Amino acid sequence: MNRLIRATLAGLIAAALVLELAGCGGDDRTGSPMSATPDPSRLAKQFADLVQRPDIDQATARYEAMSGQIRDALSRVYPDLRWRQTSQLTGAACGFGYPGLETDGEQRGLANWMAPGSIPDGRWDEAVQVVRTVALKYGFDKVVTTVSRPEDHEVVFSDLYDAELNFGSAVNTTLLVRTGCHLTAEAKKRGHPAFSPSGS
Numbered sequence: 001m002n003r004l005i006r007a008t009l010a011g012l013i014a015a016a017l018v019l020e021l022a023g024c025g026g027d028d029r030t031g032s033p034m035s036a037t038p039d040p041s042r043l044a045k046q047f048a049d050l051v052q053r054p055d056i057d058q059a060t061a062r063y064e065a066m067s068g069q070i071r072d073a074l075s076r077v078y079p080d081l082r083w084r085q086t087s088q089l090t091g092a093a094c095g096f097g098y099p100g101l102e103t104d105g106e107q108r109g110l111a112n113w114m115a116p117g118s119i120p121d122g123r124w125d126e127a128v129q130v131v132r133t134v135a136l137k138y139g140f141d142k143v144v145t146t147v148s149r150p151e152d153h154e155v156v157f158s159d160l161y162d163a164e165l166n167f168g169s170a171v172n173t174t175l176l177v178r179t180g181c182h183l184t185a186e187a188k189k190r191g192h193p194a195f196s197p198s199g200s
Helices: 003-023 041-052 056-077 121-137 185-190
Strands: 090-091 107-111 113-116 142-149 152-158 164-169 172-178
Touching: 056 107, 056 121, 056 172, 056 185, 107 172, 121 152, 121 164, 142 164
Parallel strands: none
Antiparallel strands: 090 107, 113 172, 142 152, 152 164, 164 172
């Protein structure tokens, strides 16, 4: 599939998630798995785990810096790449895995980047190594090949916070980053969940 189409679809899915949370009962705590009353001990543990992570603004800044360094490194090796931003940053609540933390936690899709044209098959492994060298400095030490066909390649790097870095090349070359779940700065400063399962 064309990387630009994939990037566009990813942006549309993220936007749909935001609209779903904002307009279809995101604040209603009854009647859906997202709003089911969470187990108090699980809520406390998840919040305590998230407190150990950077807040969402810190994480976003770090990943944006990584993305910029990767684009610069690739452009030095492949001078024909001309990167342009194809979407804006999007955000949503952390999802079904974090019931009760919908107002405390957030995950974001960073702006997508695309360069018209592809990296030749014979140089794809070299390109992955360029990305890996930068990504490792930011803790992205896991990599999975998701597409490997002639003139169509994609790998996904991830870190211990479940962030994902997608790098692909087909008709276009793309770079996408999605964060894992992080507390807002306000929630982290508060030090406890805004929602109390006991209702207190």
